[in-house]
Amino acid sequence: MLGGSRDVGSTAVPHVTRGLTLRFVLLTGMAVGLVGLSALIQELQGASTAWIVGQSHWSRSQQHASFALERYLTSGNPAALAEARAALQVPLGDLDARRALEQDDVDLARARQGFLQGGNQPGDINRLILSFRYLGHLGYFRDAVHLWQQTDHGLAQLQAMMDSAEAMHADGRVEPAMREALLVQLQALDRSLQAQARAFSLALLNTASIVRMVTLVVGGLSVLLITVVAVLLSRRVRHDLIDTESRFRAAFYQATVGMLKLDHAGGIVEANQAMADILGYRRDALLGMELPELLVDGELVLDEAGEIDWPRQLRPGELRFRHADGGLLWGRWSGTLVRSPGREVSVFAIIEDVSQNHALAREVEHHASHDPLTGLVNRREIERLLELALLDVRSHGGTHSLCYLDLDYFKLVNDGLGHAAGDQLLRGFADYLEGAVREGDWVGRMGGDEFAMFLADARQEEAKQVLQRIARNLGQAGFQRDDGLPRVSCSIGVVEITAEVADVNWLMSAADSACYAAKQAGRNRVHCFNENRMALEERLLEADRLAHVSSAIAENRMLLYAQRIEQVGDPGFLHYEVLVRMRGTDGQLQGPGDFMPAVERYGMGMALDRHVLGLLFRHLQLCPAHVQRLGLCNVNVSAQSIAEPTFLAFVCDLLERNRGLARKLCFEITETAAISNLDQARSFVEGVKARGCRVALDDFGAGLSSFGYLRQLPADMLKIDGVFVRDMDIDPVSRATVRAITEIGRELHMSVTAEWVESEEIAAQLRALGVEGLQGYAIERPMPLEKLTQPSLWRETPVPSSRLS
Template sequence: MKLTSKNLTITYVVFFMLLLALLLAGIVIQRIEANRAHHMDLAANSVKMTANEISRMIGEKRRLLHIFSNYESELINAINTNPGDEEAQERLNQRVLSYFPDGFAFALADSDGFLLYDDLSGAVGELCQLKINEFAAGKSNLIQIHPNPDQYHFEIMVTTSRQDGLVFFVSFQTTLLQNLLRISHRHQHQLILLNTEKPNLIEITEEGNRYELQLENPTLTEEMAQRILARQNVPGTLWELVDIGAPATFNGFEKEVISQAGWVFLVFFISSMFMVGLILRGKTHRLRAEHALLAAKDQLEIEVASQTQQLRARKELAETTLASISEGVITTNAQGVVTALNHTAQALTGWGAKHALDCLLADILNLSDETTGAPVDLPLGQCLTADEITKLDNRPLILTQSDGKTTRIVQLSVAVINGERNKNAGNVLVVRDITEAQHMAQRISWQATHDALTGLINRLEFERRLQTAMELAHTDDAEHVLMYLDLDQFKVVNDTCGHIAGDELLRQLTQMLLEIARRTDVVARLGGDEFAILLEYCPQQQAVVLAEEIRLSVRNFRFTWDNKPFTIGVSIGVVPFNARYHDLTQILSAADSACYAAKEGGRNRVHVYSEEDEIIEQRYGEMQWVSRIRHALDEGRFLLYCQKIQPIRSNSNSSFHLEILLRMEQEDGQMMLPGAFIPAAERYGLMIDLDRFVISDTLQWMESCPPLDDGFVSINLSAQSITDPGFLEVLESQLESSGVDPCRLLFEVTETATISNLSKAQQFIERIKSLGCRFALDDFGTGMSSFAYLKHLPVDYLKIDGEFVRDIASDPVDFAMVKAINEVAQIMGMDTIAEYVEDGITLAMLKEIGIGYGQGYAIAKPEPLSNFYCALSSGNTRALP
């Protein structure tokens, strides 16, 4: 029986030890798995928050780049128009540096990805250029890191909205990303940014990028890949963020737990042996076993205390990390009760930790919508759901502090805390203060839509509102009115007192317009001294009354500067518009034409637009001519004609001369006389282009044609050309570089053009005559003081206006005028040329008076210059019919 009892006791002990071993193995596995799950949950939350921070940083850079491209649209357009404009390039460099002090390079490309300008002097890498092309073609807008050993960087690109889809981008070094990884670093964990196109390719760690680290193998090893605790793709990029635990994170803990279990098992084994001995040997052995068990208990308590101390140290580290973060961090439990908040969160909410803890999240976060002001409800007594998190994430909200007065603009980032079995254990909220950024964006938005001098909306914003009013006219069948105001005599104030006085005058007039206009009217400054007022839902009669009130107020206004009083006026064009208008350009063109009609009618008046108005029809006709003239210049449809000028006085030079005439070939092949297109060209500043064309082609023809003995070729110049310094420089350069003898050139300027710009005309004539050219005063006799101005102009010929010449055979007054002009010209050493010589009788009478030269159909008709050739000698010269 004793043997059986002993065997039974041993069997029980062995069975007990097996159960204990299984129990300890289960505990070991459970603790190892719990430890791994804990680390993986922490890693997942860390990776998600860090990835969101990287995405937010990129989003803020892209949003700021959008704001920059809109606000600096004029500067970007200047680079687009003239990529070689160094002044614009320097200004753009300074503006980009002020917006992006942490950027190291930038570039501007067209809508096809072709670089227009970059601050690297064209040293943009092939990978960067390929990325720009893909972005411009819409194939990819994912951000990636370019492996440039010198400047390892990533680029943020946007497409501008106001310059035909230009691509503007800024490059940033990887320091920004390294800092984010460094801030998010946790003990025994490593955050690494990988390339998703090349899996396991290391891009950046908290210690630097792979070029700075000079890694022999820049990819994750198999051993490192096995230690990945969490991974997260960074939205909008080709990056993947991974959290890699140090080997000691698991190995040390596993060894420690296994070691503890082994010790426990060993202790229990030894204790069991002692228990068996005590059972078998008696009370003494049982007492020894009890002492062994007590020792094992003490050892376990020591181990538990050690583990508790380690957990406390980790908690203190986490609290220190939270306190150092610049954003507010709030954690809640599953019931929505605040369990922790850092110092930044306390400052943002106005709640101290003492009062905030154990309160509901909705009690300390008083949120409202930034746009509508409506309260944003947070669920009471529970944690946030996935849908609620989606609505809150990165949305600008107004946070009212505990005093109920102070407000800040914030953004929230929310993450779920997963507990056992992935059960929702609460939330972590990151509160980011974006008040200053929002205010800066609002200021930039205001500056982009308003005039800095007057505070009124600018042309761009006014056209947007006018477009909206036109659409309302279609949907509501409403009638609106557009006023276009152009100040009269404003230039006098600017030229007399300077731009400071002009700016002050514009500010005072702005106040006057705002006081007169209705509260609902939109007043804008379009530029310079031009204003516009949009009167929505306003009948035409009421608009005219308001326009007259404005006109009278401006006329009666007295502006004083340095004790000098000034009086100005305003010309106002009024355009009623309704559903029959479909184009914004149509309305603006009508307003401009109506204002033009008011100026043409004598200034300081109101003109209401009407499609049947003759002045406006003339204006439209001239505007259409501008387009036709430009197309004709571009397509080479301007042709040179010539007409012979024949000596008619017996003692005149026997050589005949040629006057160059201009014709425009229409698209159907018909020739257009200059009287049809010259008025429009003069009004819209195209005469300089036409004069340059005539001079250039005439000089080419003269270079290929022998001289006309002592004769000359006559070229007409407009008033715009003789008053433009740039034209004078080009003309001098052409004359000096051509092979044409300057004495063979005669330039004709009209009497009206010279009298209206006497000093500039005199300087122009003297400079060109110094090269050897001659001058004729065209249309002489049309001015009221022709003879008075004649002595101030060093001209060689007087061309008597044809209106006096054509009727000298039947009108004694015309005969006397022509004779008087010829006598004065001879006294002053000038020769005379008579225009409009249409018949033999007129030619004979001019010869009797003593006129030097004649020109007209009685002598020769105009013909294409290309049909007129000069032989090598004067005897073979082909005479014009």
């Protein structure tokens, strides 16, 4: 029934609205019609007046012409004749205008000219033309036109008499008898024309009288009709308003959202049952209460006089309300001021209970910032809290401590007892840590078995004492199990939070490093991060260098250099390695040693690799002759790029779009990067080799298990670590290492290249050992890639004859 009531109200309101709209449209249309009719009647009255005035001009001019002709006949004065002819032009002009309008093809221009000649006002000419054309066949106006037409013959006679009189005087034979006959004829003609003019004027006056009568009748009927419609409309509006108010009251009390009617002071005048249910009151108990009693402190908006500031209070929003049981609930609030003439301003408000929405939002927010397993803050929230802590120490000073805790042997628990036992251990450890900290401290879970603890206002030594107690008491915690596995312990790293700390990333990296050092030292211990101030300044300097690298990439200040690699026994084979340099904002050129450590430490290697590859491909695309001459071009790829699948996709896309360059490229990956990410390294090697590229293992021999991993990586080239090459002429161990790597490469059908060849003596020893590629200052120093790709340079053979021996 409630839904049905809403449906009836919702359909009735549009029906009422349409009825009122139609009535107002009708009333408006009648008013507009009356205005138009009044304008038309005024035009008719103006036309009547214009015809009467024009007839007056016609009659006076005709009489004037007759009198002037009579003087001419009597005196023979030519001026009198000219005066007669000029006066006659007025009725002749009206005559010409009428004839222009009477012809089948109406000549409006001729008609206007004729009426102007007839002495009519320019503003009346359109009225004269329109009324003649469209009303000339009606009643008295038709009679007037007929009378006007009858004067045409008389005007012609008057003009003929002027011509006869002028001829008579011109011949000099003015006979008294003839003159007397003309005078008698003129007088008779004048009387006839004046009689016709009076009849024409009377017909026009009758027409004007009819127009006035019609105006009065139409005006009266219009006023009467509008009055009747207005009375009916007001009665209907009153009826509709009463009906609408009844429906509104029904909707008000039956609505499922809370509704309140308030007076200007905030007193509740009306409230529906939904509002009572939302707040937990009886509906009659709400009546007489005031809005401040329902709102929580701070939600009421007051003006300077201490009264409710309704324009601001009624802005849509969510307010906190007091429930009858003292609890708090959220209500979506909107309202409007209702101003009625002669009455005090009232307020109508709608309130919808959105407490559940707020509860869901709080739950979502909690899940976004907390770990679902332990209930501790998660990594994102940890980083946010650390940002706040850094801002605090930079603004107010002081020192805090960040502790990084990693459970020892957690993998054994997961593998031996299952993930459920592992989860139980993590929850128990989280509860234990929360119980061990003070108010103002916090504990969070980084992920896996790694936790973070923040100790406020605690230096490293103070934090170390707290953490040693935590580690010592961990064995007595209630979540330990007698399952034969090692007892649960944790390794802890500590770092101070001071104003000198670079950023949160550095802070977390330092704590992680300290925790790793604790594990390396034997686990179940606390290790403090003890970088001195010089080391910290070096970290800050590295962060600044990283910013310079980012800006250099964005501003295209990274430059490509190249260093030739000599192919023993094939001096014409063009082979070089692409190197990168950075031009600073001051124009100075910086080598890789100035910026690569920061790039690798802060994970920017892949961005730099992408930029270098993009520069290289664009440059080689512009040098087709050089590419045709090119044997092999080596380009380095960082460990960070190897570990990221999206980088392989980027490289493969470049190679697919530049297939002619693929067989000219050799990607160099360091041995340590390959060993630390063996699966990713194998995927990268297989991906680029499938597209025609070659792969070299750079710095080979630096790893601890170099030879064991060779079979698992299908590389094409080994580049011997320069540390062994540089000292092989004085260090037998280095020479033996170079010999061993060369032999292994030969057995695995890999070419071997030696780096850091800095003297001709070392180059000769390498050739004797069977090393196929030589790279170093003794061969050629690095040069800009643009210079190397100039045709004038690569056409020459730069290898001295002494190196061919």
